[in-house]
Structures are given as structure tokens and as C-alpha cells.
Amino acid sequence: MYRGKSITELREELDKGSITKEELFSHANTLAHSFQEDYNSFVTIIDKPKFKERESLVSGIPYALKDNFSTSGILTTGSSNILKDYIPVYDATVYKKLKNAGAVLVGKTVLDELAMGGTGTTGHTGVVKNPWDKTRMIGGSSAGSAAAVSLGIVPFSIGSDTGDSVRKPAAFGGVVGFKPTYGRISRYGLFAFASSLDHVALFTRNVKDAAIVTDIIKGQDPMDMVTLKDDGKKYADTLDEDIKGKKLFYIKEICSKEFYKDYLDEELESVLDQFQELVQKCRDLGFVVEEVSMDQKLLEAIYPTYMCISCAEATSNNANLTGIQFGPRGEGDSIEQIMFDARTKGFSELIKRRFILGSYILQKENQEKLFKNAGRVRRMIVDKITEFFKEYDGMILPASGGIAPEFTATSEKVEKLSPRYLILENHLAIGNFGGFPSITLPYGFVKDMPIGVNITGRIKEDDLVLNMAHKIESVTGLKDQYCKVGDIDV
Amino acid sequence: MYKVVIGLEVHCELTTKTKNFSSAPNEFSDYPNEHVATVDLGLPGILPVANKEACRKALLTAMALHCKTPDEVIFDRKNYFYADLPKGYQITQNTKPMGIDGYLDIMVDGHVKRVDIHDLHLEEDTASLEHFPKYSLIDYNRSGVPLIEIVTEPCLSSADEAVTFFEDLRDVFLFLGVSEAKSNYGQMRCDVNISLMEEGAKELGTKVEMKNINATQSIRAAIEYEIERQSELLSKGEKVIQETRRIGLDGKTYSMREKVDALDYKYFIEPNIPSTPITDDFIYELKQELPELKLDRYLKYIEEYKMSEYDAGVLSKERSISDYFEEVLSYDTDISLAVNFVTSTVLGTLNKLEITLEEFPITPKMLSGVIKLVHEGKISLDHARKILYQAIEEKKDPVELIEKQNLHQIDDESELLELITGIMEENKEIVRQYVEDGNMGAINFFIGQTMKKSNRQANPNKSKDIIIKELERRKK
Numbered sequence: 001m002y003r004g005k006s007i008t009e010l011r012e013e014l015d016k017g018s019i020t021k022e023e024l025f026s027h028a029n030t031l032a033h034s035f036q037e038d039y040n041s042f043v044t045i046i047d048k049p050k051f052k053e054r055e056s057l058v059s060g061i062p063y064a065l066k067d068n069f070s071t072s073g074i075l076t077t078g079s080s081n082i083l084k085d086y087i088p089v090y091d092a093t094v095y096k097k098l099k100n101a102g103a104v105l106v107g108k109t110v111l112d113e114l115a116m117g118g119t120g121t122t123g124h125t126g127v128v129k130n131p132w133d134k135t136r137m138i139g140g141s142s143a144g145s146a147a148a149v150s151l152g153i154v155p156f157s158i159g160s161d162t163g164d165s166v167r168k169p170a171a172f173g174g175v176v177g178f179k180p181t182y183g184r185i186s187r188y189g190l191f192a193f194a195s196s197l198d199h200v201a202l203f204t205r206n207v208k209d210a211a212i213v214t215d216i217i218k219g220q221d222p223m224d225m226v227t228l229k230d231d232g233k234k235y236a237d238t239l240d241e242d243i244k245g246k247k248l249f250y251i252k253e254i255c256s257k258e259f260y261k262d263y264l265d266e267e268l269e270s271v272l273d274q275f276q277e278l279v280q281k282c283r284d285l286g287f288v289v290e291e292v293s294m295d296q297k298l299l300e301a302i303y304p305t306y307m308c309i310s311c312a313e314a315t316s317n318n319a320n321l322t323g324i325q326f327g328p329r330g331e332g333d334s335i336e337q338i339m340f341d342a343r344t345k346g347f348s349e350l351i352k353r354r355f356i357l358g359s360y361i362l363q364k365e366n367q368e369k370l371f372k373n374a375g376r377v378r379r380m381i382v383d384k385i386t387e388f389f390k391e392y393d394g395m396i397l398p399a400s401g402g403i404a405p406e407f408t409a410t411s412e413k414v415e416k417l418s419p420r421y422l423i424l425e426n427h428l429a430i431g432n433f434g435g436f437p438s439i440t441l442p443y444g445f446v447k448d449m450p451i452g453v454n455i456t457g458r459i460k461e462d463d464l465v466l467n468m469a470h471k472i473e474s475v476t477g478l479k480d481q482y483c484k485v486g487d488i489d490v
Numbered sequence: 491m492y493k494v495v496i497g498l499e500v501h502c503e504l505t506t507k508t509k510n511f512s513s514a515p516n517e518f519s520d521y522p523n524e525h526v527a528t529v530d531l532g533l534p535g536i537l538p539v540a541n542k543e544a545c546r547k548a549l550l551t552a553m554a555l556h557c558k559t560p561d562e563v564i565f566d567r568k569n570y571f572y573a574d575l576p577k578g579y580q581i582t583q584n585t586k587p588m589g590i591d592g593y594l595d596i597m598v599d600g601h602v603k604r605v606d607i608h609d610l611h612l613e614e615d616t617a618s619l620e621h622f623p624k625y626s627l628i629d630y631n632r633s634g635v636p637l638i639e640i641v642t643e644p645c646l647s648s649a650d651e652a653v654t655f656f657e658d659l660r661d662v663f664l665f666l667g668v669s670e671a672k673s674n675y676g677q678m679r680c681d682v683n684i685s686l687m688e689e690g691a692k693e694l695g696t697k698v699e700m701k702n703i704n705a706t707q708s709i710r711a712a713i714e715y716e717i718e719r720q721s722e723l724l725s726k727g728e729k730v731i732q733e734t735r736r737i738g739l740d741g742k743t744y745s746m747r748e749k750v751d752a753l754d755y756k757y758f759i760e761p762n763i764p765s766t767p768i769t770d771d772f773i774y775e776l777k778q779e780l781p782e783l784k785l786d787r788y789l790k791y792i793e794e795y796k797m798s799e800y801d802a803g804v805l806s807k808e809r810s811i812s813d814y815f816e817e818v819l820s821y822d823t824d825i826s827l828a829v830n831f832v833t834s835t836v837l838g839t840l841n842k843l844e845i846t847l848e849e850f851p852i853t854p855k856m857l858s859g860v861i862k863l864v865h866e867g868k869i870s871l872d873h874a875r876k877i878l879y880q881a882i883e884e885k886k887d888p889v890e891l892i893e894k895q896n897l898h899q900i901d902d903e904s905e906l907l908e909l910i911t912g913i914m915e916e917n918k919e920i921v922r923q924y925v926e927d928g929n930m931g932a933i934n935f936f937i938g939q940t941m942k943k944s945n946r947q948a949n950p951n952k953s954k955d956i957i958i959k960e961l962e963r964r965k966k
Contacts, residue, residue: 070535078534090528092535189535196761224537225763313761316569319578320532324628335573335626362569362756371758 002027003489004152004482007061007209014060021060021104025049027490028062028106031153034488039129039151041144042107043067044075054102057212057236063098064148064157067108068115070189071095078191079111079123082321082328082346092189093221094158094200101216106154109144113351114318115160115193116310117141118168121407122350130172131483132449136404139169142203146173149203152482156204156213162193163306164399164428166201167440171452172404174442174481176469177203178210180462182435183228185214186221192317194310197432206479207441207470211235214462228460235463239470244286246468248455249392250279253296254423263420267402267446274444275398278453281475282396287468289396292388300419301377303426305433308361308374315358321346382434386458394457394468399440400425403449428454437462439469442478450481492686492721495694496652496713497644499681500659502669503615503635504547510614510636511538511581518675522629530617530633532576537762540565544636545588547668548612549768550776551638552589554666554783555607560586562767565612565760570753573626574616576633582613584757588638595785596658598651602785605655606643613637632676638668644683644694649713653706656680661784665809673704682712686720686730695720696730701746703737711741719743787812795825804833810847811837817854824865831861835878843882851885852878859889868901870950900948903956906940909948910956913939914964925965933957 002010002024013019032045044067051060065071068078070088077083091099098105110123120128120143128143130136131150138147142159146166149157150173159166161179170177179201187198200217204210215234220227257264257272279289323329323342330341347355361370388395401424415421431438431454438456445451455472457465473479506516512529519525529536545563552559566584592607617633619626640659646652660678663671671678679702685695698720700712715737720730735743782790784806791802805815814836818828836857840850860878863869869877869892881888900906913936914921924932936957940948 068535070533076534083534086534088533088535090533187535188537191534192537223539225539312758316567316579316756316758319569319571320534320576322571322578324573325531325576326533336571339571339573359756362758364754364756367756367758 001489003031004205004480004484005155006206006480007058007155007204007212008206010061010155011057021051024060025051025062025104025106028104028154030490031151031488032107032148035151035153035486038134038486039131039147040126041109041128041147041151041153043077043079043110043123043125043144045107046074046105049104049106051104052099052102054100056101056216058098058156058216059102060104061156062104062106062154064107064109064145064154065095065105066111066115066142066145066157066159068111068160068191069095069108069158070191071105071108074105074108076108076191077124078114079125080113080321080346080351081124081348082323082342083326084124085328086326090189093186093223094217095189097217097219098158103216107148109142109148109157109159111143111145111159112141113348114191114314115141115162115165116314116351116354118163118165119405120144120147120169122348124348127407130404130449131485132174133404135408136406136449137172139172139404141165142169142201145203146170146175146177149173149175149205150483151485156202156209158217159201159203160190160193161199161201161432162197162310163426163432166203167399167428167431167438167452167454170203170440171399171442171454172450173203174450174452174478174483175203175205176207176210176439176441177201177452178214178439178466179431179437180214180218181228181437181460182432183226184218184437184460184462186219186224186227188221188223192313194313195317196313197306197310197429199432199435205482207439207466207473208236208239210439211239211466211470214466218462231460231462233463235466238463239467241467242286243468243471245288246286246394246464247288247290247392248282248394248396248468249290249292249388250275250396251299251427252291252293253299254397254427255291259296260420263415263418268420268424270446271398271401271451274446274451275453278443278472278476279396282472285471285475287471290392292392294384296419296423298377298381298384299427300422302381302429302433303416303422305374305377305381306426306429307357308370309378311354311358312361312371312374313358315355315362318355378433381430385430385434385436389458393461393464394455397427397454397456398424399428399452399454403446403451431456435459437465439465441469441473441476442481443472443476444478450478491689492695492724493689493691494647494717495644495685495687496646496648497683498640498642498646498652498655499683500640500642500656501679501681502638502640502659502663502671503677504544504638505667505669506541506543506547506636508541509634510541510544510612512634513539514634516635519631522627522631524631526630526633530576530630532578538581538760540763540766541636544612545766546776547666548588548610548636548638550666550779551663551668552587552592552610553773553776554662554780555589555592555594555610555640557589557592557607557610559589559768559773562586562765563588564765565763566757567760568755568757570755572616573628574619574633576617576630580613580616581760581763582639583611585759587611594655594658594662596651596654597785597788598654603651605651606645608641608643610638610640613639644685649710649717652682652713653710656706656709658784661807665781665783673706676704679704680709682709684713684716684720686717686724695724696732698730698732699734700737700743701734708737708741712737712743715742781809781813784812795829797825797829801829801833804837805829814847814854818858818861821855821858821862823858823861827861827865828858831857831874831878835875839879839882851882852888856881856887856889860892863889863892867949867951870946872950873946900944901952903952906948906953906956907960909943910936910940910953910960913943914960921961921964924961932961936961
């Protein structure tokens with residue numbers, strides 16, 4: 001009745017009067033509680049919502065918000081012990097816009113601590129599990145938001161994407177993940193991880209819903225100086241534009257088996273084969289799809305470049321977490337000791353490792369070699385992709401080289417310096433380097449686990465990316481997909 | 491004797507409606523934490539929004555200090571942990587300050603000294619801390635207030651120079667209208683770096699830093715004390731320690747902490763504030779706004795207007811008075827009369843009535859009108875003053891008053907002669923005293939009588955000439 005329904009379907013029922021927003025919320029709330037023990041999507045589940053009478057496509061529609069968006073009066077933890085009792089006094093712009101549009105908040109979702117990480121295993125309230133297989137990760141950092149949409153608890157959720165934190169878990173959860181152009185959506189109230197890479201992004205179960213939500217939350221914000229001037233477009237209105245002759249490219253060094261040699265296993269082979277099948281389907285739709293070549297070294301530099309920039313910015317961005325203004329107060333005889341104690345107790349080891357890396361990267365003697373060079377490599381990568389965009393309207397690539405990893409797949413099993421990891425698991429960060437609009441949608445299965453394809457387009461052409469993705473969605477047969485696990489419907 | 495080398499880092503809070511990166515009011519308050527926005531508290535998720543007016547004022551000041559200005563406005567983060575710094579970093583300018591390589595000329599002991607300025611940058615102030623025995627309190631009113639920091643080269647060589655520079659810099663801020671620069675509100679404060687070196691030595695001596703000095707007397711005291719302290723150490727063959735010292739209420743300086751290594755602030759460009767290009771048009775616009783500074787006016791008054799050093803000092807000290815004076819001159823007014831009227835009548839009235847120039851009812855144009863009448867000999871100086879006081883009291887145009895009361899002088903010589911001979915007829919004894927005893931006081935007596943009889947309308951100069959002529963004639 002409710003579970004797994006899209007915004008469009010629920011809108012119709014609400015308008016018809018066959019269901020009320022109170023009932024919708026109650027269903028979402030029930031589902032959230034039912035799945036909480038097994039999948040741990042939420043830090044906070046809202047039991048007493050505030051309804052607003054509003055005229056908008058999302059009015060009365062339940063949704064979930066990543067727990068790194070400031071919500072006045074509602075606990076917001078960043079999934080970190082250092083903020084475990086933090087109740088904000090102001091609303092993030094995204095939250096405010098959704099509230100004003102009448103959308104109903106169902107809960108705040110678990111993330112990797114302070115949005116750093118891609119496993120969904122480092123939040124202070126525990127591990128988030130993949131609905132398609134509980135022994136597997138959903139990915140992160142927007143783990144709970146991905147799981148909540150994948151489980152059919154809510155038709156959409158908000159996340160943040162600094163490297164691939166929405167678009168990767170979307171692939172592992174078999175749902176749609178969209179990150180619009182940098183500056184399209186205000187970051188005011190999003191707990192900063194790496195400001196030059198941070199994007200507000202969202203999960204839905206089809207491309208049209210992604211366009212509908214983006215239409216609601218986009219726009220220039222006087223509180224965020226990097227936001228773009230309003231483009232005055234409604235992305236949901238141009239999804240059916242003709243795409244005949246639109247040109248897509250994929251990168252040979254990412255999509256050809258020959259580059260993976262010893263690392264090519266059954267999983268990767270299936271991912272790449274199905275990708276080529278999808279490419280053929282795109283051509284049948286009228287797209288021109290071509291293979292381009294890019295320096296493999298540059299592609300392998302994405303991950304270290306991302307780590308340098310994001311860790312450096314993160315060290316500084318999280319320097320406000322000292323327990324002085326808010327958060328648990330540390331102990332000690334001096335201000336320095338009090339801060340030291342709060343930060344020692346408040347952060348997990350993984351976070352501390354990133355802060356130390358970031359600090360090292362920013363040190364005077366290392367800045368030129370590490371931080372500034374990372375900035376230069378970032379520029380080189382963006383310039384190269386922008387050059388391709390002169391000829392092509394979009395880039396199409398598999399979102400990952402495989403399916404969601406098992407929890408037992410610890411770091412020693414993943415060879416982080418292999419071309420497979422460096423390139424296939426990290427290329428989505430290109431979208432963050434350049435601020436390009438980028439969307440992941442489900443396109444198949446490997447070992448009964450969903451896999452995702454990514455389409456990235458030119459800066460500010462969010463409408464075209466959604467338009468192209470909408471067309472491609474029509475041939476995947478996976479529109480409105482969710483994981484029917486649990487045998488619950490309300 | 492050692493050579494003294496001093497460099498100053500002067501901080502000045504800018505006058506703006508709101509703070510540098512938030513919408514909280516930039517106002518002084520007696521109540522702690524009254525003017526605070528989420529941004530000023532460094533709450534998770536906040537973003538800075540740069541204040542255009544603060545940028546404009548910082549640039550204007552940089553230009554007034556003859557600095558080179560950058561091609562774009564960007565900010566950097568200066569990262570360090572302290573309880574008064576809620577974000578854990580301060581937004582400041584390191585990569586491209588608002589100005590570099592400038593200077594300010596100051597006058598010390600009658601000589602012009604050029605103080606080289608390393609850079610001027612715009613940043614945000616920290617919160618203020620108040621320490622008690624068992625706890626400390628934080629007041630965020632000051633957190634995020636726009637602050638410019640002006641760093642001089644180590645080119646000052648005495649307490650006199652340092653204090654003069656500090657005070658002249660304050661005048662620059664006031665002339666530009668960028669800050670009220672009140673030391674007692676902590677709006678203007680400075681760090682003093684001082685080292686001593688052997689006369690003729692090539693390398694600078696060990697530097698001692700004294701932080702956060704507000705008052706000029708304290709700057710002088712601290713420098714004088716340090717010169718003495720360091721000289722004594724050096725003459726005993728001991729070493730000066732590189733450290734930070736604070737100034738006590740007794741005017742002595744006390745060690746705060748030794749500086750082992752300069753802290754690494756891990757500066758990087760603030761990613762949340764997009765770069766804004768500074769266009770030639772904008773620079774041109776600012777140039778139009780730049781006023782002539784105090785010293786330039788002072789020198790102009792002396793060299794071009796041939797004024798005394800005293801008058802030049804009085805008339806260049808404050809911008810509003812100097813502007814008033816120059817506006818009076820702009821109506822082609824006699825300079826020495828203008829100096830006379832502005833320094834005596836105008837400033838005297840302001841002092842007496844305790845009002846500002848803004849409240850002063852006589853416009854420069856009105857004053858120049860009166861001065862013109864005096865210059866043309868149409869009314870006496872004495873009359874002009876009286877009329878001005880009346881105009882101030884009645885808030886009226888003095889020229890109109892003159893016309894209305896028909897206070898025009900009697901210039902007609904035959905009319906004056908008739909009047910004067912009449913007075914002499916009535917005072918034969920006084921005439922006799924002049925003619926026979928040579929009593930020169932008689933002249934003034936007759937002038938006085940002439941003025942009285944004519945209701946002060948007689949042209950005093952002409953009257954005087956006629957009186958002397960008539961008296962001399964009677965001698966023969």
C-alpha cells in the first residue's frame with residue numbers, strides 16, 4: 001500500500017484523498033521502527049511530526065535526512081560521540097526548504113562518523129546493513145539515507161556527497177542517487193567535511209522523483225556564498241526532452257577488462273559486461289556512445305588527490321569540535337587540556353587518522369608538495385574531463401567495480417593501490433572535483449546484488465543529466481526498485 | 491648605545507553595520523553575548539558570508555596607506571586552537587592581503603619620517619575572555635567583528651616614532667571614516683616588536699613581542715622600559731630571550747611565554763568564500779573617495795597657504811574642521827581672514843557651546859560671504875564677529891542679517907568728515923591734547939566716538955584716516 005511507492009504515486013493518492021499525510025507518516029514511522037534493529041538506518045526516528053499545509057509536490061511526503069544536517073530542536077550527531085547530545089539551534093537551508101514545502105521528516109539517518117568513510121560502519125550508533133544482504137555494507141557515508149530508501153521506508157532521503165557518499169551507496173542499495181552541480185543546493189547547515197568538495201545530494205527510487213526533490217531544494221542562498229544564481233528551471237518538466245544524437249563517452253581505462261589483469265574476477269567481469277550491454281541499449285535509444293582514452297596515471301591519482309584535499313579541509317572544518325562551545329566538555333586544568341581530552345574521547349581512531357593526515361598535509365613544509373600539488377592534479381583532472389565535455393554531453397561509467405562489499409572484507413583484503421581500487425572505486429570523485437552534476441541509477445544485478453551506473457554531465461546542466469538519466473532508466477527495467485526484504489507492508 | 495629597531499602590528503576594528511562574516515550587529519554592548527549569530531559561535535554547518543562594506547573600507551585604507559592592492563579579494567584560514575576562537579580557525583588574509591608595500595609619512599621632531607608598511611589585511615576578531623580564579627567566561631560579542639591589521643616593517647627607532655605613527659594611523663582611520671578607533675573600547679590596539687642591536691651591526695637583535703597594548707601612553711612606557719631592560723642585559727653581556735611580554739599597570743613589562751618556534755598556522759585559502767575580482771572601475775571609485783591626509787594638508791597649509799605651523803596644526807588635525815576650512819577657501823576667500831575666522835570664531839564657538847561642526851549653523855559658504863565683506867572693507871572685523879555670533883544664536887544667514895539690519899558702512903568721505911568734525915567740535919580739549927601735548931591716544935578716542943555716533947556703521951579705516959588728517963591739520 002505505502003512501502004516502496006514513489007513521490008509521484010503518493011502525490012496522486014494524497015491529492016485524490018485515498019490516503020492522508022498523517023497515515024503516510026504513520027506508515028513510514030512503523031517501517032522505520034520495524035527495520036531499525038536489523039538495518040540501523042536511523043540515529044533518531046521522529047514519532048511526533050509537525051505537519052504543514054503546503055502546496056508542493058512533496059507536501060505530506062515522508063522523507064529522511066542525514067544526521068549531519070542541522071535541525072533546530074532535533075538531535076544532530078554527525079554520528080560522532082563528540083556530538084552525541086548536540087541539539088542545534090538553527091535549521092539547515094535544505095531542511096528549511098523541505099519543511100516549507102510540507103515534506104514530513106521521519107528521521108535522522110546514520111552516517112560514517114562526520115561523513116568521513118564509505119562503509120557505513122563507523123557511526124557512533126553502530127553499523128548500517130545492506131537491505132539486499134545483511135552480511136554486506138550499504139556503503140557510505142550516507143549509509144542510513146541509502147538504506148531507508150532502499151528498504152522502502154521513505155520515497156526520498158537527503159544525504160551529502162563529498163567523494164561519492166551518495167552515488168556509491170545508491171549503487172550498492174539499488175536506488176537512484178543524485179548530486180547536482182556544486183552550488184546548486186545550499187550547504188548552509190550541512191556539517192562541513194571538505195568544503196570545496198561537499199555537495200548536498202539525494203536518494204530516490206526513480207529519476208523523476210530526483211528531479212522533483214531537486215526542484216524543491218535548489219536555489220541561491222544568501223547564507224552560502226558559493227550557491228549559483230537560480231537557473232529558473234523546473235527539472236521535472238524537461239525529463240522527456242528528446243535525447244536523440246546526445247553524445248556520451250566512457251573511459252577505456254576504466255571500462256576495459258584488459259587494464260585489470262590479475263584483479264579481474266567474476267564480479268568485475270559481470271559488471272563490465274553488463275555495462276557494455278547497457279551502452280548498447282543507450283545507442284538503441286538514440287544516444288551516440290563513444291570510448292575515449294585518458295592517462296591511467298591521472299585516473300590513479302584521483303584517490304590520493306581526494307585524500308589530500310579532503311583530509312586537509314576536514315582537519316580545519318572540524319576544529320570547532322572542542323567541547324568548549326557545545327558537545328561533551330573535556331577534563332583538564334587548562335583550556336588546551338580540556339580541548340585535548342574532549343577530542344581524544346570524542347573521535348574514533350579512523351577520524352583521528354584523517355585529522356593527522358590533514359594536519360601533516362597542511363604543514364608549511366609539506367603544503368607545496370602535498371596540498372598544493374593535490375589542487376593542481378585536481379585541476380588537471382577537471383580540465384581533461386571538461387575537454388571531453390566540449391564534444392560530449394555526458395560521461396557514462398559503472399559506479400563501482402563490484403557489488404556491496406561484505407563486512408568481513410577488511411582493509412587487508414582490499415588492495416588500495418591496485419588499479420581496480422584506485423580507479424574503479426574512486427572515479428566518482430571526479431564529480432566532486434569539478435562540481436559536475438552526477439547521478440547513479442540501478443542497471444542490473446551481480447550475485448543477486450544491485451549494481452549502479454553513473455552519468456555525469458557538464459557543470460550547471462543538471463536538467464540535461466536528469467533528462468538523459470530518465471531515458472536510460474526506461475531501458476534498465478529497474479525504475480522504482482526497492483528491496484522487498486522483511487515481508488512487511490503497511 | 492644600541493640601535494633600537496621597532497615594528498608595530500596595529501589592529502583596528504572597522505565600523506560596519508554587521509560583522510565580517512555574519513549578520514550579527516557590529517556594535518559595542520555592555521551585555522555579554524548580545525550581538526551573536528550562529529556563525530559567530532562556530533556551530534556545525536555554519537558558513538561565512540563576506541561583508542562587502544568591510545572589504546571596501548579595508549581596501550580604502552590600504553590605498554590611503556599607498557599600498558599595492560590585489561587583483562581579487564580572497565581569504566585564508568589561520569588554524570589554531572584557543573577558547574576565544576570558536577571555529578578553530580580565524581578567517582584572515584595571507585595569500586593576498588588588501589594591501590602590500592605601502593607607507594605612511596609621519597612628522598617627528600619637525601622632520602618627515604616614512605614608515606614602511608609590509609601589509610594590511612582584513613580578518614575577524616576573536617571572542618573575549620574574562621578569567622576568574624576557578625573559571626573563565628567567554629563573550630562572543632566581539633567574535634567576528636571586522637578587523638584590519640597593519641604590519642609595519644621594522645623601521646621605527648624610538649618610542650616617539652612608534653607613538654606618533656600609532657596616533658597618525660588613528661587619524662588616517664578617522665579621516666577615512668573607516669573606524670572610530672577608540673582605544674578605550676579596544677577598537678584600536680597594537681603589538682610591539684622591539685629589538686636592540688649594536689651600532690653598525692648587520693643583523694637584527696633578538697626580538698621581543700609585546701601584545702595587545704591599547705593606549706599610547708602604554709606603548710611609550712613599554713618601549714622605554716624594554717629599551718632600558720634590554721640595554722642593561724646586553725651591556726652586561728647577557729642575552730635577550732625571544733619571548734612575548736605583557737605590559738603591567740606599573741608600566742613595566744613581564745614575561746608571558748617564551749617563543750620556541752613560530753607556530754605553524756597551516757594557512758590555506760578559505761573555500762567557502764569565492765574569489766571576487768577587484769575591477770579597475772572599483773579602484774577608480776575608491777580613489778575618488780580618498781581624502782587628502784593630515785600631514786599632506788599640514789604641509790600644504792604651511793607651504794602653499796603660508797600659514798603658521800600652529801594654525802596649520804590646528805586646521806589639519808581633524809578632518810571635519812579641515813574640510814570646513816578648505817570649503818571656505820573654495821569660494822575664493824582671503825586665506826588669512828579665513829584662518830582667523832575658523833580658528834577663533836568657529837572653533838571658539840564649537841568649544842564654548844560644546845557642539846560639533848555638524849550642528850554648527852554657519853555653512854562655509856555663509857562664512858566666506860562674511861569674510862568677503864570684511865576683505866572688501868565693507869564691514870569691520872569687529873562687526874563681522876558680532877554678526878556671526880548673532881547668526882549662530884538665531885541660526886540665520888549672517889550675510890542676510892547684515893543686509894537686513896542695513897549694517898553697511900558709511901563709506902562716503904564727506905559724510906564721515908561732517909560726522910568727525912562735529913565730534914571734534916564737541917571735544918576741543920582732546921583735540922588740544924593731541925595738537926599741543928602730542929597725545930596719540932586721542933586718535934583712538936575719536937575712532938571710538940565716531941563708531942558710537944554712527945551706530946558702528948562708519949568705515950573704521952576711512953574714519954581713522956580722516957581723524958588723523960583732521961588732527962594734523964589742526965596742528966598747523
